[in-house]
Amino acid sequence: MTLPVFGHTNPDTDAITSAIVYASLLSRLGVTAKAYRLGDLNNETSFVLKTAGVEVPDLLEALPEGTEVALVDHNESGQSISGLSGLKVTRVVDHHKLGDLSSKDPLYLRFEPVGCTGTILGKLYREHNLPIEGWEARLMLSAILSDTLHFRSPTTTDTDREMGVYLAQIAGVTDIKAYALEMFAAKSDLGDTPADKLLKLDYKVFPFGGKQYGLGVMETTNPGYALGRKAEILEAMKQEKAAKNLEGVFFSVVDILEETNQTFVLDDAHAEVIKGVFGADTQDNVADLGNRISRKKQIVPAFEKYFG
Amino acid sequence: MTLPVFGHTNPDTDAITSAIVYASLLSRLGVTAKAYRLGDLNNETSFVLKTAGVEVPDLLEALPEGTEVALVDHNESGQSISGLSGLKVTRVVDHHKLGDLSSKDPLYLRFEPVGCTGTILGKLYREHNLPIEGWEARLMLSAILSDTLHFRSPTTTDTDREMGVYLAQIAGVTDIKAYALEMFAAKSDLGDTPADKLLKLDYKVFPFGGKQYGLGVMETTNPGYALGRKAEILEAMKQEKAAKNLEGVFFSVVDILEETNQTFVLDDAHAEVIKGVFGADTQDNVADLGNRISRKKQIVPAFEKYFG
Numbered sequence: 145m146t147l148p149v150f151g152h153t154n155p156d157t158d159a160i161t162s163a164i165v166y167a168s169l170l171s172r173l174g175v176t177a178k179a180y181r182l183g184d185l186n187n188e189t190s191f192v193l194k195t196a197g198v199e200v201p202d203l204l205e206a207l208p209e210g211t212e213v214a215l216v217d218h219n220e221s222g223q224s225i226s227g228l229s230g231l232k233v234t235r236v237v238d239h240h241k242l243g244d245l246s247s248k249d250p251l252y253l254r255f256e257p258v259g260c261t262g263t264i265l266g267k268l269y270r271e272h273n274l275p276i277e278g279w280e281a282r283l284m285l286s287a288i289l290s291d292t293l294h295f296r297s298p299t300t301t302d303t304d305r306e307m308g309v310y311l312a313q314i315a316g317v318t319d320i321k322a323y324a325l326e327m328f329a330a331k332s333d334l335g336d337t338p339a340d341k342l343l344k345l346d347y348k349v350f351p352f353g354g355k356q357y358g359l360g361v362m363e364t365t366n367p368g369y370a371l372g373r374k375a376e377i378l379e380a381m382k383q384e385k386a387a388k389n390l391e392g393v394f395f396s397v398v399d400i401l402e403e404t405n406q407t408f409v410l411d412d413a414h415a416e417v418i419k420g421v422f423g424a425d426t427q428d429n430v431a432d433l434g435n436r437i438s439r440k441k442q443i444v445p446a447f448e449k450y451f452g
Numbered sequence: 453m454t455l456p457v458f459g460h461t462n463p464d465t466d467a468i469t470s471a472i473v474y475a476s477l478l479s480r481l482g483v484t485a486k487a488y489r490l491g492d493l494n495n496e497t498s499f500v501l502k503t504a505g506v507e508v509p510d511l512l513e514a515l516p517e518g519t520e521v522a523l524v525d526h527n528e529s530g531q532s533i534s535g536l537s538g539l540k541v542t543r544v545v546d547h548h549k550l551g552d553l554s555s556k557d558p559l560y561l562r563f564e565p566v567g568c569t570g571t572i573l574g575k576l577y578r579e580h581n582l583p584i585e586g587w588e589a590r591l592m593l594s595a596i597l598s599d600t601l602h603f604r605s606p607t608t609t610d611t612d613r614e615m616g617v618y619l620a621q622i623a624g625v626t627d628i629k630a631y632a633l634e635m636f637a638a639k640s641d642l643g644d645t646p647a648d649k650l651l652k653l654d655y656k657v658f659p660f661g662g663k664q665y666g667l668g669v670m671e672t673t674n675p676g677y678a679l680g681r682k683a684e685i686l687e688a689m690k691q692e693k694a695a696k697n698l699e700g701v702f703f704s705v706v707d708i709l710e711e712t713n714q715t716f717v718l719d720d721a722h723a724e725v726i727k728g729v730f731g732a733d734t735q736d737n738v739a740d741l742g743n744r745i746s747r748k749k750q751i752v753p754a755f756e757k758y759f760g
Contacts, residue, residue, distance in 0.1 A: 234565075239558055240558055241554070241555045241556060241557050241558050241559070242553060242554050242555040242559065242561065243554055244554065245550060246549070246550050246551060246552065247549045247550040248549060248753075248756065249549050249565065249753075250547055250548055250549050250563065250564075250565035250566075250748075251549070251550065251563060251565055252563060252564055252565065253550065253561040253562065253563035254561065254562060254563075255558065255559060255560060255561035255562075256558075256560055257542075257557065257558035257559055257560065258558075267579075271575075271579045440558075445556075445557075448556065
């Protein structure tokens with residue numbers, strides 16, 4: 145039996161590369177595993193896979209009940225393949241909080257409060273005394289640079305920094321900053337991507353105060369692009385809210401060079417929430433959330449605190 | 453802040469020694485930590501601590517809300533300190549299935565499907581390239597021998613065997629079998645322990661089919677002792693069932709040398725459950741459950757399968 149390995153829906157670079165790398169690691173440990181993706185690649189991830197010379201994983205849509213699976217970079221059912229509770233999760237490598245996961249049998253769990261799943265995978269290679277291939281190192285390094293915004297996000301730990309430098313040597317990346325900027329430029333090159341896709345670039349639904357909120361983030365070196373398409377994106381947010389019966393939808397445009405956050409706000413009701421959660425005013429459907437560039441560390445906790 | 457580290461209530465050797473060893477490991481990694489126990493030591497554990505020259509950890513009864521804690525050898529709130537959901541679990545090392553644990557923040561989780569938490573702790577020392585002290589090795593070895601019944605329980609993995617042999621060398625235990633028999637003899641030396649304490653030697657409450665069942669296990673080299681006190685123990689089971697409003701209470705006398713299981717059965721209603729779950733008949737309040745010596749691997753899964 146081949147073990148399917150996958151990251152969260154609306155995959156980012158960490159979700160995709162961690163699936164590929166963990167499947168590779170497991171295979172070397174004698175566990176036949178295959179990486180999948182639960183959605184389309186963003187431009188940054190496409191750039192990373194191309195640069196590393198690695199194929200895009202197959203799309204996974206459904207699995208028969210009871211199938212054994214390995215999760216990377218997520219653990220909550222709401223961010224995973226549909227019907228996760230009917231599957232048998234035997235392994236999870238993740239750096240998020242623990243959500244609604246449970247198991248019927250003992251399993252492998254490897255969670256660490258670091259900035260990136262790639263950092264934990266790098267540790268696993270070292271613990272197993274396995275040499276890291278150049279392409280594996282590049283994938284893990286790329287995930288770390290992506291998740292930590294080149295070591296600048298508040299989620300970044302010393303472990304991420306050390307692992308990033310270590311992996312860069314193996315990958316032959318001599319100028320980490322230049323490579324990160326290449327990745328970010330690829331991510332920001334969105335062309336005529338439809339507005340509903342822009343909303344979903346990095347989008348997760350969270351329960352706050354018993355109700356569901358969708359939080360989209362666009363990390364970019366070119367925030368002007370999103371601001372220029374504000375009307376379209378607001379319309380996509382409105383449609384998403386209605387289609388999924390959500391209590392609210394927000395979209396944060398994060399300038400990863402300047403480290404700023406301009407969040408799109410649908411209407412007065414949404415503006416009231418933003419005022420309550422962050423004390424921020426909304427003008428022309430945009431609220432300035434200052435340097436809150438991490439959804440995990442700065443945005444979600446503020447919502448949770450506000451809604452108790 | 454000192455991080456409290458503790459195993460489950462009704463502690464066994466793994467719960468106690470893993471708390472001591474993990475606190476020691478964390479302290480060496482720069483995290484100030486202190487081991488506690490959530491209940492009285494059994495005779496085996498007292499023997500182990502005495503042999504290793506290690507002090508009995510302090511009893512922990514309650515902690516202020518929001519206190520950061522580390523759990524070993526358990527993760528379910530029903531087996532932990534009361535009010536666990538109001539504490540902040542930052543670390544868990546465990547070899548059980550994942551229950552109702554969740555977190556508000558990223559955390560350290562290290563779960564492996566091995567026979568003993570001590571085995572995982574041994575790996576952690578190796579991964580951190582930390583030398584293991586003789587007393588630490590003896591505590592981890594003792595936990596492994598206790599949990600795996602000297603490598604004979606079906607929960608035993610190759611990893612447990614390898615780690616046990618490795619730790620025995622460091623601990624200076626040249627005859628592992630002789631040491632295991634000493635431990636088991638200490639465990640079986642129950643003297644005039646009151647019947648309600650016998651029931652709780654190794655006792656956990658599980659939800660099956662939406663109702664609560666208490667499952668006690670006495671692992672012993674002298675099953676005749678428990679059979680001789682059957683009437684008292686049945687009375688203690690009856691009182692426990694009423695006091696905790698349980699759907700059922702069972703007590704398994706496991707002969708760890710012969711690898712047999714004689715389970716005490718309260719009444720006809722309980723006998724019907726045992727017939728349904730294991731196909732076993734009850735005579736004189738005792739059902740022969742054959743070689744089912746592992747509650748985790750053989751008893752609980754059978755109940756779960758039966759009650760769906």
